Amino acid sequence: MPDVVFELPDDREQRVSGRAGESVMQIATAAGITGIVAECGGSAMCATCHVYVDPQWLERLSTPLANELEMLECTAAERLPNSRLSCQIKLTAELDGIAVRIPDRQQ
């Protein structure tokens, strides 16, 4: 049961256990974390599950595909070098403890 640590816009931290194979977005929405909107449901089509990945975890993720890069151009909060769509981050045992910060807005 790998964990994800969400750093919320009000600086609180919320640690949530997920299952390998689930996306960070799915874990967030199942836990009722409202800062992840995920309108499109995980198809990389809406840019409303934007997160900032803790830089020490960033390099362990696979590089974004073209459709994710296109959507990262569309984020409501500023796009930073560690911006990713949480629907495209699939949890694995190696990612246990991954920390992501949730931006102050998604739309």
Added chain:
Amino acid sequence: MNETSQIAELDIDPYAADNLADPYPMHQRMREAGPVLRLKPYPSLVACARHEQVHAVLNDHENFISGAGVGLSNFNLEPPWRPKSLILEADPPLHTRTRAVLSRILSPKAVTQIRAVFTAEAEALLERCMAKGEIDGIHDLARRYPLKVFPDAVGVESDERENLLLYGDMVFNAMGPRNEVLARSAERMGPVTPWIMERCQRERLRPGGFGDQIYQAADAGEITHEQAPLLVRSFLSAGVDTTINGIGNALFALAQHPEEYAKLHANPALARPAFEEALRWESTAQTFFRTTGRDTMISGLPVTENTKVLCMLASANRDPRKWPDPDRFDIERRPSGHVALGSGIHGCVGQAVARLEGEVVLTALARRAKRIELVGAPTRRLNNTLRAIETLPLRLVAA
């Protein structure tokens, strides 16, 4: 068929008039019968009615292809009624190229550019509706709005746009069987196909609109100039009848649930989630098909190559395995993961535009009307794929 002996069979015709008129009891029977089903009247297909399997099929484009058509007809066995769509009825690598162009033109960022115009049109239309007081929610609002703003954004001329309704009706009927519903749709359509293709030519499109941007992508070498008109056609097939019924179904849902409408009126910022919930609760596109590209499995049950797979989107969206209290219309639900706009690489490419239209119409309504009341029985327009209303008599009570 020995290898499919574990798959339950039901004697159900999803395209029978009574099931089209009220699909929900059928959905429940299909979900209860198993993760994968056979339907006696259609031996060429298997059906999935639960969320888990529908979502899995839509997200596995390697095993479940679109190039053999996304309706009942199998293009490997019979020719399509029109030249195949280069995005809807295509697989990678062709789909990857065309999809990239359409995704960019319709991206959330591009949609911020049209928000002001779409909002102003919604506000003006709702002013007119409020002045009338009693309206036909379909004719005066749900149909009028997308038919104005979306072809305008594509850059299509403003005359004879009712043809787009006839064409959309036919496109979605043609995804079902050759039944009475389809025959009547084909009769009504007449010579609309050449009309549509003329409107897709570059010289007929407003420079800078979505349609013209397709031709610019062809100029840039991303797609060919031969592909451009067919991609413009995709805007016109998929972008009008869908949002009309999305808005119409949302109005009907809100009219049937005054307590939910009261929440929306009190807080018009709920317009966008309310539209989303309406998509889940009364899904515009009820069904889509895939075709197995090879022998494969769904939930451990074997399905042979070249089998049509019926994905019951609207049923998945009310699956109690996925949604608590699924039949309840709750505008504060966060129905992320519904499949009303599909899922995976073929998920609706225009979904940012669709949501914008729903949001600004419901916002404009919520600000002006404190109540919306049904003042007569609505009538349905039966379509093999779409959940559609023909007339929706409403009274709008000013705030």
